[in-house]
Amino acid sequence: MAMLNRFKKKREAMDQSSSRRYVYSRETKATGKDFIAPSSIKETLPGDETYEGTHSDYLVEIGSTIEPVRYFRTIFAEITGGNTWAGMLDQVILGEFGKGDTDIAIHVDPVDTADELEDINRRIQGIESDIIMEKNSSTINNLRDELADLKDRQKRLRRNIESPFNVSIQIVSSATEIKTLKKYTNNLIRKLAGRSIVSRSPDGKQLDALLNITPLSENPMYKEHTFGFETANVADLFPFGHGGISHKSGIIIGKDHLQRPIHYDGWHKDLMNHNMVIVGRSGGGKTFAAMVLTHRSAHIGIRTAIIDPKGDYKKFVLEMGCPYIDLSPDSEHRINFFDVDIEEDENGVRRVNVDETVAAAAAIIFKMIRTMDDAMLKGNIKAKIKGFIRDLYKEREITSDPDSIFDHDHTYVKNDHGHEFSIGGTYKKMPVISDLYKKMVSDPVTAEVAELIKPFTQGGGSPSQAIFDGQSTVKIQNVPIFAFGLQHLDEEEMRPIGTFIATKWQSAKFAKKNRHIQKRVIYDESQTAMSDPELAAWLENEYRVLRFFNTSMCAITQGFEVFTRVPQGLGILKNSPTKLFFKQDPIDIEEITNKFDLTDGEGDFLVRQAKEGLGILRIDEQASIINVDSTPEEFALFNTNPNVTTNQFQETAV
Template identity: 25%
Template sequence: MGLRELWKRSDSPELGGPAIHIGSRHLRVGGGVCQTLAVIGYPREVSAGWAEPLLSYPGQLDIAFHLDPVPAPTAAVQLRRRRARLESAQRTDLVRGRVEDPHQTAAALDAAEIADRIATGQGRLFRVGVYITVHAPTLELLDGHLQQVRALCSSLLMDVTPTVFRTLQGWISTLPLGTDPVGTVRSMDTDAVAGMLPFSSPELVADLSETTVVYGTNTHSSGLVAWDRFCAGLDNHNSVILARSGAGKSYLAKLEVVRSLMVGVEVTVIDPEGEYTRLAEAVGGTVLRPGAAGQPGLNPFSLPAAAQDGQGFTHRALFLHTLIGAMVGDLSTTDRTVLDRAIVTAYAQAGITRDPATWDRPAPVLADLAAVVEELATAPDTEQDLAHAAQGLAGRLEPFAQGSHADLFTGPSTSVVGGHLTVVSLRELPDQVRPVGVLVALDAIWRHVTAGTEARPRIVVVDEAWLLLQDPAAARYLARLAKAGRKHWVGLTVITQDVGDVLGSELGKVVIANAATQVLLKQAPQTLDAVQAAFRLSEGEAHLVGTAPRGSALLVAGHQRVGFHPVASAEEHRLITSDPAELAAMRAQKHSGPQDHGHCTDGSEGGEVA
């Protein structure tokens, strides 16, 4: 019995399954008809994502890429023979006085370039076969789809031919079996293969590098949206993520953190609600909890090494003025005079002066500063107006030095910002002192990224940034980081749900304006007009961000715009989800033991699970 008779009889009870009827040009299978096209010609030069239209074709297509690496010795022999034939043909044409063939000349140059790249280890040679199976319910519809696919391939400068009398082999070539019985292949190097695979969105054009991360899938096609915030073509490395509550902004931010860690980017997170602690613990990161009992602290009086900052003493004194102002409110000129004297005296009592040789000594703490202020208030040689100001300042410092808020500043610095992931969780801080804790955390992060200890890309993530922008001192620090971060290879990620407050603040507008990458998820109707004006969205783009499903986003980078939906693996999803139901199920499963309950998710947390 031949192969054709076997497949025709495959609807018998003994074999089971539907019959496959084989024709010379098409197959009847699964209640429909299909025909396979083999790609036999390719354009000479392409750009990234050039084959994307094939994936976005509205009909049903099965596209298979078969890549077979050629061993380097075999590739060298093949290329040498190919170059010999081409150069021999060129010499023959020259001797006979024929006009030079430009295609032949280009082929000879390409062969020489590929041979050099393979010899130096910069690439490899592959045998590549590409097959397209077009499906339709009837033969009439199939003919129409075939004409459209052929026209689409012609627009991409691809030559295709049907697998005539090899319809079964062509269909098998596009099944997920990894076999190529047709064998219509072309030789390509690594760059050509990478450019041919439609895995990137053509809407995004940038010089991608090793710090590129995948954000998700294109909402208008099946391509992947990959973006590199640190590429040379962008003005800065900053990013903003704006959305209404529950739109999936934290899910997307945590997904970017995970994938940035994979490519060697150092990440520091200011986490107001403690959402990132589980992720940090899972990947071996550091979690700092200012204000929590028994937790390590950050002493704002600590001085840097002289090699890092030759003006460290002056810079610390200026920051302490800002910090004390955030604690106790506005300071008058007399208050600042008292505070400056107290700062210098507190350092002097600890044996620290402007001499960098003394900066490695234990720094004073806030209680020491408060004690000096009280001494100034009662000292007989203090001017009357300064004594009165010192007395008032000492009373306002009391809650932070010895009162209910003293846990923030009771001891020396025992925490270090650094490592591959550092999360500063502010969940334990009361709302009254949270701006102060944020300011101390921002200062520690800024000192770390400007220390110059190691040149590497870094990301500073500030979640719920609208809380920080309400405090002028913290807002100024954010604006400073947004403006100067690029000089230190640092990208600031600002995440906020209160878009109106951000766009209504001058410093908030500075942060937004200095973000080369802008991600917009679903916006509230009340702020949609402000968002459209601030980001210069078209009517279609404004409608997209106003009606986007949960998790879908619009990435804006200058004139480049692309919609995408985050896609996370099952392991990534377990680390970044904040859905209370899923977290409760994971805790219950952990306590009950390693049992498989067939957990699945519909991506309700803002992304899909691959």
């Protein structure tokens, strides 16, 4: 306190001088004697001479015993539109603008709620009066939007969901050279402008502004730069606050614990890729969340393919007017896992990936053989089978050339990259399992093992096993959503095979096509794939490569621990920046907490507090409580629990 009093008295004496050069003394005790280190504080205007001998700008020059001099400049940040999001000032706090330093002061003054409500009420009355008098329809619409926002704020304040504050954001930049400081500050201002934050400089009052962030200020000037905020907005300004996750694009996937909407964009520029995982116990809300994600994504042009092992999505997909592909003996739908199609890379080069198709088809054949007799699958047998499959494509003259998969003459066009390709042709008939069986049974090396795949052919006498022997009858073109239903396949034998085939088929026909379109593949009950080496390896590869085709993979599982047992599962988790956790079993929570660095409080929340649809959304290092809710119409479409009504759902919402 004595030091502050001396500082104040010296400042008062200097304020009486017309000179802008201020000299302060700093006293310390050293070796029993007073030691005086000369130091100076000088506020400069454009044209003033500085310590460097150059002409200055609006800034403060402070001498030091550590460095010759340091220059400071203050700006006040004003957030336009009143919109905030979690971590919006993180870049400022980190000071990533060049060779300089940043200090930030956030001044927060509480406002009496009654006064704020009275002010809002006056503004509402004024806008209602303006709407009556206004003739311009565009202006009327703007006024109605503003009126709706004010009424929402009025409701939050009345219910004590939020509290009002006056907020001022002051940012002080500093550097040891004026040139460096100018560059640093200009970079800072440009970054702020990109986030709809306007910078106001207190030119001519830079010293007062600098003192404003210390206890020395007797006349706080930050009050000249305040704006009204609510509790949630204030929290967004702090790196340790519980601000809501918001990408300002994409869809509203739910609300946080403060009832603020959470916007999610799987293609946000800050994410390393588009992938995600949804983890939770049975009945926690995983499938419901996937439907919310799918339905709302469709409205902004994101297309979705769903692998549905239990038939949970059938009602939803059909009522959306989209194809539900039921893979069963009684269904008209058939897909051929020998199908190939055209891929286009980022440079616009189109090709048919025959090698990958051969490998995938061989993996499916190997799975069929293992289902019958694992001991028969020797190395020489594998090599022979791959060779036969490759021969099937050669016989049809199918190569990496895109034209090779068509039968008739084509019309040639150019894509956006200037590469020429053909359209208008009809696809050649693709190889089928029966074709492969004929080759295997006629070769002495593979004749015996050929009998193991015979049941999967039309001549094998087992319609339930032969459903993948034939040309595809399914065509996916310009539909927002489609799903493969696997619930009618034998759970022990055919469902794993059918899952592999459906996943591989959609990859060639959907995920790896139309690179310019955002796509998502949802794989429910994905823990079953981790016990299958071929399928686990295939899925992990899809998680790594599909991002290059503008496709997001979304694995849904109630068996998280299964993922952690195999390297492929760990690879999937590692390649998923977005993770959505719902209610967890106590036996799983320790593993989940350790793998994802959740706090003890978050773990306790997921075990003891999370109700259906309530969980934690984790996007990279950001996390938020989320309630995945819906409109009554959406709920009627998505609900898979016959014991829950729309009214009950609305009552249990956070």
